[in-house]
Each structure stands twice: as structure tokens, then as C-alpha cells.
Amino acid sequence: MATKTPLLDQCPTPERLRALRPEQLRQLADELRSETIDAVSVTGGHLGAGLGVVELTVALHYVFDTPSDRIIWDVGHQAYPHKILTGRRERIRTLRTGGGLSGFTRRSESVYDPFGAAHSSTSISAGLGMAVARDLAGGNNHVIAVIGDGSISAGMAYEAMNNAGALGSRLVVILNDNDMSIAPPVGAVSGYLARLVSSSQYRHLRNLGRQVAEHLPRPLQNAARRVEEYARGMVMGGTLFEELGFYYVGPIDGHDLDQLVPILENIRDEPNGRPVLIHAVTQKGKGYAPAEASADKLHAVGRFDVVTGAQAKAKANAPTYTRVFADSLIKEAKADDKVVAITAAMPSGTGLDLFGQAFPTRTFDVGIAEQHAVTFAAGMATEGYKPFVAIYSTFLQRGYDQLVHDVSIQNLPVRFAMDRAGLVGADGATHAGAFDLAYLCCLPNMVVMAAADEAELVHMVATSVAYDAGPIALRYPRGEGVGVEMPEKGEVLPIGKGRIVREGNTVAILSLGTRLGEALKAAEDLAARGLSTTVADARFAKPIDKELVRRLAVEHEVLVTIEEGSVGGFGAQVMQFLAEEGLFDRGLKVRPMVLPDRYQEHDNPAKQYDEAGLNANGIVDTVLKALGANAQVRTA
Ligand SMILES: Cc1ncc(C[n+]2csc(CCOP(=O)(O)OP(=O)(O)O)c2C)c(N)n1
Ligand SMILES: CC(=O)[C@@H](O)[C@H](O)COP(=O)(O)O
Ligand SMILES: [Mg+2]
Known part of the structure; x- marks a missing residue:
């Protein structure tokens, strides 16, 4: 059967992509876009941002010698097309699932991901660090940071540009301006970018860029310097970025490979390297009608039908x-x-x-x-x-x-x-x-x-x-509640007071947050083994309910605390109090249950909690181990 992606099939790595002729890149981009849509329709995930950088992704890998040249994707949520082009196409339908590819860039996943991300606005700082390290080591590779118009609103991006402008190290920043954050972008800088883009010069430039490209013979390289000079000359006066010490190029059409490739080549070949900012105008969701039409440009989606764009809706049992x-x-x-x-x-x-x-x-x-x-x-x-x-x-x-x-x-x-x-x-x-x-x-x-x-x-x-x-x-956590009856009106809680949810006398489980359901299940299980169990909801991690903790400590043999957080949180507060009050001294067995001391991989949350042992079985195990031989006697 004929493949839908003949060119993409030929390009499992960027080396193979770089062997294509320039006029083949348009088709490659189209195939990459359709592969991205198809993959995300199966996995769900971040869609709109990736669709907007398809041409940019192709052009960057075409012009630059990756992975020796470093491409840093800010946030990394737009990097699915990059993953497809960098040896991860075979696994792209495992995105964000247990054991599968991460939804962001990750150093441990590929040599083509020189910097991991997921929180925004780190790319220019990381890129500058790499550029300066290169200069110190006498290297000559290129470093390219791709940052969105939303992410460039963060202070960290300006701290980095301030430093880059002063250091003068060779660094390329591509401002991927799609006039969207997750929601429409806000703020004065966003307004400033919009004015740059809507200037008549930009409209003129787009036509001009096309005319130049059309009238010049292939290869496009011949046009490179002129197109870029036109682009640069079109914005009058100093832009904000020039004032910060960057050589500003743009705004350019980030979907037009006939502009992108020569401009990137020109910058790559510039002998006197310095910080350059290329202002590329793109469209979030580009090339997929349901994404282009949706208010959030399908920033993040569940699984969906490719033809209609309709997303599979999970049955809701309770409000989020x-x-x-x-x-x-x-x-x-x-x-x-x-x-x-x-x-x-x-x-x-x-x-x-x-x-x-x-x-x-x-x-x-x-x-x-x-x-x-x-x-x-x-x-x-x-x-x-x-x-x-x-x-x-x-x-x-x-x-x-x-x-x-x-x-x-x-x-x-x-x-x-x-x-x-x-x-x-x-x-x-x-x-x-x-x-x-x-x-x-x-x-x-x-x-x-x-x-x-x-x-x-x-x-x-x-x-x-x-x-x-x-x-x-x-x-409170991501996702749905547990479906309890809702109060008409919120009640003001006494500060630092918890509540007993179930009374017992051997084991006490003091839960903070939504593990309470698992604590109650564990109590049932323990009771069936002859271990009478109290369950309390702490409500407050700070100040802790000292009276309640004292009572649980004095009236039970085992006290388990459980929380959806790392060591050092609620359990640590309780332990500190018990130690200060000498409540350990009479042989109380205390077991704080927290998240493990490592970063857990993406998976569905229930599996993640199972892996962390923060579930009913984990609580029961913890209690039985704490009671040791006594538990054996009781459960026999
Ligand atoms: C520090 C931080 N705050 C918030 C977010 C959530 N977030 C992820 S992507 C995004 C929008 C980014 O907009 P932009 O950089 O323009 O990228 P686009 O999605 O438009 O391509 C936001 C707010 C984040 N990842 N990191
Ligand atoms: C990339 C990013 O930071 C956000 O898009 C995030 O993935 C949203 O998470 P939620 O789906 O929990 O809102
Ligand atoms: Mg944006």
C-alpha cells in the first residue's frame, strides 16, 4: 500500500533530512504535520503549539547540524514534530503514557534534546550558558533557543537577554510569535509584538520575501543575504531587542520555508557571531482546521477524531x-x-x-x-x-x-x-x-x-x-472530586483543627488531603484483620492539630500519616511535634507515608500513586510491618 508519508519515511534522522533538496521541504513539512496530528489523536497531549512550528522544525534541522548544534525548545510542549524528526517517530504514539515518550524535551530521552523543560522561559538562559561554555572551550557549534510570545513575558527571559546582550556571545533566539499563550496573551510586551507584526512593513515584507524568492534561481542560498537584509531593514528604528543588544531580524513568516531557510543559513554563516533574535510569526494550530478554529487553538487535547476534531469525552462522575x-x-x-x-x-x-x-x-x-x-x-x-x-x-x-x-x-x-x-x-x-x-x-x-x-x-x-x-x-488535586454531597455554603473551619472520620483503638491513620478515601479502605481491611482503626482527616498541614495528634499518639499502637507530597511536609510537622512532646518515648510506632525521594515518571495518577505505595494496600502493608509479630498473631 502506498505510504501517506513517503518523504518523512525517508527521514528517520536529521542527517537524512539534510540530504533532501530545498524544494522537497514543503512536502516534508506537510507530511510531518499530518503525522503529528495523527499521533496526538491517539495519545492526546499538546497539539496546537507543535502544529505552529512544523516549518520552523524542518528548517532548523535542515540548516543546522543537530545534535552538534543545539536546539532548545522553551517549555517543550511544541517539540512533538522535533521528536518525530529526531529518531523517535517509532515511539511517538506512546507520548505521555506510562513507559512512553515524555510530552516535553528531556536530556535522557535523546541527544537531540540538549535541555529538558516543561516550565517556561528557561531556554535563553540555558542557551546562553551553552554558548558561553562553547566559547570557553573553543568550540564553534550553534545554539538556538526557540521561545514563544507567551513565554517571553516572564522575567527570566529578560534576565537572560540582558546578560546575553552584554556578553555578546553567538546565540540565536527565535521568537515564535503566534499571538497566543494558552489563552490569548496579555501585557504590554504582547501589545508591542502585535504592533511590530501588524506594521505595514511586515505586510510589505511578506510580499517582498515571496517576490525575491520567486525571482531568484535555485538554490535559494543565492537569495539568502538579500532576503535577510530586507527583513532586517523593514522594521524602522531600534526594537526593544536591539536595545538589549540583539541583532533583530523580522518579523518574518514562520511558515514560509522560502524565507526561513535562507535567513537561517545566512545567520548560521555570519562570520562575526553575536546574539541574534529572529522574530518569526506563526499560527498556533496551523494546518488543522479544528485547531485553527478553536479558541485555544487546541493547546492541549484528549484523544480525538482526526476528521472531525471531536475529542473523546470521559464520563464525569463529579465536578473537578x-x-x-x-x-x-x-x-x-x-x-x-x-x-x-x-x-x-x-x-x-x-x-x-x-x-x-x-x-x-x-x-x-x-x-x-x-x-x-x-x-x-x-x-x-x-x-x-x-x-x-x-x-x-x-x-x-x-x-x-x-x-x-x-x-x-x-x-x-x-x-x-x-x-x-x-x-x-x-x-x-x-x-x-x-x-x-x-x-x-x-x-x-x-x-x-x-x-x-x-x-x-x-x-x-x-x-x-x-x-x-x-x-x-x-x-487540591487535578481532576474530578469523589462525588460527595456538596454543601450549600462554605463553612469557616477552625484554624489548625482536624476531624475524626472513623473511631478505633489500635491503629491510627492521620490523612492529609485526598488520600482519605484510601485511608478509609485500608481501615476496613485492617478491621477485617482484627485491627481496630481510627481514621482522621488532618485538614491542616500547618498548624497541625496538636490535641488530635496527641490523642492519636496516646490511644493507639501505630500512627500512620499520609499525604500527597514529598518528605518534609505534613508528616515532618507531626514527627517534630511528637518528638518535642516525648510522645515517641512510650514505644509508639509512627510511620510517615510520603512520595518517594525520586522524580516519578508520567503515567496515569492512580498508577503513579500505586507505584509510590500511597494507596490502601500500601497503608495496610505499612501498618502490618510496623506491628511485626503482633500483627501476625492478630491476623492469624
Ligand atoms: C513557569 C510556567 N508557567 C506556566 C506554564 C504553563 N504554560 C505552558 S505552555 C504556556 C503558554 C506558552 O505560550 P507560548 O510560549 O506563546 O507558546 P505557544 O503555546 O503559544 O506555542 C503556559 C502558560 C509553564 N509551563 N511554565
Ligand atoms: C505545558 C503546560 O505547562 C500546560 O499546558 C500543562 O500541560 C497544563 O496542564 P493541565 O492539563 O493540568 O492544565
Ligand atoms: Mg504563543
């Missing part, structure tokens, strides 16, 4: 935690006009798109700028507002010094609504909310809560609104 958070905050904000909400470029992921519809003037999308988001919230708190920073646990890591220095030391009542707490599944270790308990519980002044189910989340939102004495954080 994100939705419950958004609905609760909207209710609270109706009653309290001081409540405001802040997101760092994640309105839909955090539910703030809904809050924004209800309260447009009280919702702030600050762009990919987590550090700023935290201090901006701190500023609002000083003026009597009640800011909720709605943020994924993993992205709050970016704002840690701001959390300590601007919020916690000044004891400002900023509320942190941390979504995606615990293991998140297909995005893997980079996106796991594994560390927030550890990095928050060690800070003076912090109150830290974790919802055991969606009704608890409603109460915790209400508690956060009411609590004005200092910073407070609430955490």
Missing part, C-alpha cells in the same frame, strides 16, 4: 476540583467585594476564566510571571484586598522568594489556591505538585490546608476568605 474552587470563590466574591483573583497565564486551568466572567475587573491575568503574581498579590493585600493567587503547585515554585520575602515575612494575608497538588499524571515530574507542603510548612506565619474532597474544598475557600491574620494556602 478546579470547577468547585471557581464556583465557591465566585459565591464568596459576591458577598465580599474585597475578594480578587490572580492567575499567571492559566485562566482556564485554574478556573479563573469563570471568575473573570463574573468579575472582570477583579480578575488579573499577569502573564507567565509567577514571581510578579505573588508580590502583586502582596501589594493588594497591604491595601485591604483579599487576593487569591490561583496557581498550580508546581508553578508556585517560581515565586518562592516572593512568598517568603514579600508575603510570609510581612505576614500579609495573601491566599494561595494551589491546584494540581500531588501527582498529575501525563505531564510527569515537571508538573507534579510534590513539594508545596514541604516548602510552605517550613515558613513561619503560613497556614496550609489540604482538601480531602470537594465539599472540604468549599469549606476551605470560605475559610481562606474569612482568614485575615496572615498568608493561607489551600491545596
Whole structure:
């Protein structure tokens, strides 16, 4: 049977791609695009961004000598076409599944991935580091960082450009400007880029670029210098990037291989290397009608039908935690006009798109700028507002010094609504909310809560609104709740108080967060073995409920704590208290259950928790091991 991808089939590696004639590249790009769509239709994942860089990916591997020349994809969510071209096509339909390819770039996966990513805005810094290392070692390879218009809103990108402009090292930055982040981009820089692109010079340049290319004989190299000079000359005056010390080229059409290839060749062959920024205009979702038509350009999708674009819908048994958070905050904000909400470029992921519809003037999308988001919230708190920073646990890591220095030391009542707490599944270790308990519980002044189910989340939102004495954080996981009955109204919880969910007298399981269901299952199992078991929901990781912990310690033989976080979080708080109070001294067996001390691979979350041992069986095992011989006697 004739293959649908004859040229792509000939190019399992970039070496083979570089043997093609320039006029074959258009067809290769078309085949690569259709292979990308087909693969993601099977696996789900990030689609729109990859479709927008198909031509860029082909041109970069065609012009540059990868892997010796380094291509660094910022975030890495657009790198599926790059994976297909760099020896990973055979495994591309395993993307983001257990044991399969990562959804991002990863050094351990391929020599063509010189830098791993998944959090944004790191590529220019990493690229500059590689370029300077090359210069020190007397090398001559090229380093190319590809960064999106959303990701270039982050401070880190400017720190890197500031340094690059001063060092003057040979580095190519490609600004992939598709006028989209996950949501439409925000901010003054975004406006600035739009003005550069919409200038008449750009429209003129596009036509000119085509005319030049059409009238010049092949090979295209002959046109290289002229096209690039035209491109460079078209923008009048110094661009922001030129002021920062970059040689600015653009805006150019990032889908036009007849422009891309000669311009990249020209820059590659430039004898006096220096930092160069190529401003490439692309379209997110390019070449796939359902993606082009969708509001988010199909940024991330589940499995879908290639012909219609319709995504397979999982049957929902309960609302997502994100939705419950958004609905609760909207209710609270109706009653309290001081409540405001802040997101760092994640309105839909955090539910703030809904809050924004209800309260447009009280919702702030600050762009990919987590550090700023935290201090901006701190500023609002000083003026009597009640800011909720709605943020994924993993992205709050970016704002840690701001959390300590601007919020916690000044004891400002900023509320942190941390979504995606615990293991998140297909995005893997980079996106796991594994560390927030550890990095928050060690800070003076912090109150830290974790919802055991969606009704608890409603109460915790209400508690956060009411609590004005200092910073407070609430955490909840990705995905659906457990389907409990929902309260009409959130109840304000007493700070630092847990609740007993089931009474027993031999084993105590003190659970924080949504492992509560597994703790209850374990209690049933233990009871069937003759081990009467208490289960408590701690609700607060800090301050811990000392009275409750003391009681559990005194009245039971074994105390297990369990949380969806790393060592150093809730369990560590409990252990510290037990040690300080001398509660270990009478032979209490304490077993803190936390995530393992390693980065867990992408898989579905249930499997990830099984692998971590944080499930009912793991709890039962832990208890039986703690009781040792006694358990054998009881269970016999
Ligand atoms: C530090 C950080 N914050 C937020 C995100 C979530 N995120 C992933 S991709 C993305 C949008 C990036 O936009 P852009 O760089 O323009 O790339 P595009 O998807 O448009 O190609 C965001 C906000 C992230 N990965 N890292
Ligand atoms: C690449 C990135 O950081 C986001 O697109 C992330 O993958 C979103 O994760 P959720 O699907 O949990 O919103
Ligand atoms: Mg973009």
C-alpha cells in the first residue's frame, strides 16, 4: 500500500533530512504535520503549539547540524514534530503514557534534546550558558533557543537577554510569535509584538520575501543575504531587542520555508557571531482546521477524531476540583467585594476564566510571571484586598522568594489556591505538585490546608476568605472530586483543627488531603484483620492539630500519616511535634507515608500513586510491618 508519508519515511534522522533538496521541504513539512496530528489523536497531549512550528522544525534541522548544534525548545510542549524528526517517530504514539515518550524535551530521552523543560522561559538562559561554555572551550557549534510570545513575558527571559546582550556571545533566539499563550496573551510586551507584526512593513515584507524568492534561481542560498537584509531593514528604528543588544531580524513568516531557510543559513554563516533574535510569526494550530478554529487553538487535547476534531469525552462522575474552587470563590466574591483573583497565564486551568466572567475587573491575568503574581498579590493585600493567587503547585515554585520575602515575612494575608497538588499524571515530574507542603510548612506565619474532597474544598475557600491574620494556602488535586454531597455554603473551619472520620483503638491513620478515601479502605481491611482503626482527616498541614495528634499518639499502637507530597511536609510537622512532646518515648510506632525521594515518571495518577505505595494496600502493608509479630498473631 502506498505510504501517506513517503518523504518523512525517508527521514528517520536529521542527517537524512539534510540530504533532501530545498524544494522537497514543503512536502516534508506537510507530511510531518499530518503525522503529528495523527499521533496526538491517539495519545492526546499538546497539539496546537507543535502544529505552529512544523516549518520552523524542518528548517532548523535542515540548516543546522543537530545534535552538534543545539536546539532548545522553551517549555517543550511544541517539540512533538522535533521528536518525530529526531529518531523517535517509532515511539511517538506512546507520548505521555506510562513507559512512553515524555510530552516535553528531556536530556535522557535523546541527544537531540540538549535541555529538558516543561516550565517556561528557561531556554535563553540555558542557551546562553551553552554558548558561553562553547566559547570557553573553543568550540564553534550553534545554539538556538526557540521561545514563544507567551513565554517571553516572564522575567527570566529578560534576565537572560540582558546578560546575553552584554556578553555578546553567538546565540540565536527565535521568537515564535503566534499571538497566543494558552489563552490569548496579555501585557504590554504582547501589545508591542502585535504592533511590530501588524506594521505595514511586515505586510510589505511578506510580499517582498515571496517576490525575491520567486525571482531568484535555485538554490535559494543565492537569495539568502538579500532576503535577510530586507527583513532586517523593514522594521524602522531600534526594537526593544536591539536595545538589549540583539541583532533583530523580522518579523518574518514562520511558515514560509522560502524565507526561513535562507535567513537561517545566512545567520548560521555570519562570520562575526553575536546574539541574534529572529522574530518569526506563526499560527498556533496551523494546518488543522479544528485547531485553527478553536479558541485555544487546541493547546492541549484528549484523544480525538482526526476528521472531525471531536475529542473523546470521559464520563464525569463529579465536578473537578478546579470547577468547585471557581464556583465557591465566585459565591464568596459576591458577598465580599474585597475578594480578587490572580492567575499567571492559566485562566482556564485554574478556573479563573469563570471568575473573570463574573468579575472582570477583579480578575488579573499577569502573564507567565509567577514571581510578579505573588508580590502583586502582596501589594493588594497591604491595601485591604483579599487576593487569591490561583496557581498550580508546581508553578508556585517560581515565586518562592516572593512568598517568603514579600508575603510570609510581612505576614500579609495573601491566599494561595494551589491546584494540581500531588501527582498529575501525563505531564510527569515537571508538573507534579510534590513539594508545596514541604516548602510552605517550613515558613513561619503560613497556614496550609489540604482538601480531602470537594465539599472540604468549599469549606476551605470560605475559610481562606474569612482568614485575615496572615498568608493561607489551600491545596487540591487535578481532576474530578469523589462525588460527595456538596454543601450549600462554605463553612469557616477552625484554624489548625482536624476531624475524626472513623473511631478505633489500635491503629491510627492521620490523612492529609485526598488520600482519605484510601485511608478509609485500608481501615476496613485492617478491621477485617482484627485491627481496630481510627481514621482522621488532618485538614491542616500547618498548624497541625496538636490535641488530635496527641490523642492519636496516646490511644493507639501505630500512627500512620499520609499525604500527597514529598518528605518534609505534613508528616515532618507531626514527627517534630511528637518528638518535642516525648510522645515517641512510650514505644509508639509512627510511620510517615510520603512520595518517594525520586522524580516519578508520567503515567496515569492512580498508577503513579500505586507505584509510590500511597494507596490502601500500601497503608495496610505499612501498618502490618510496623506491628511485626503482633500483627501476625492478630491476623492469624
Ligand atoms: C513557569 C510556567 N508557567 C506556566 C506554564 C504553563 N504554560 C505552558 S505552555 C504556556 C503558554 C506558552 O505560550 P507560548 O510560549 O506563546 O507558546 P505557544 O503555546 O503559544 O506555542 C503556559 C502558560 C509553564 N509551563 N511554565
Ligand atoms: C505545558 C503546560 O505547562 C500546560 O499546558 C500543562 O500541560 C497544563 O496542564 P493541565 O492539563 O493540568 O492544565
Ligand atoms: Mg504563543
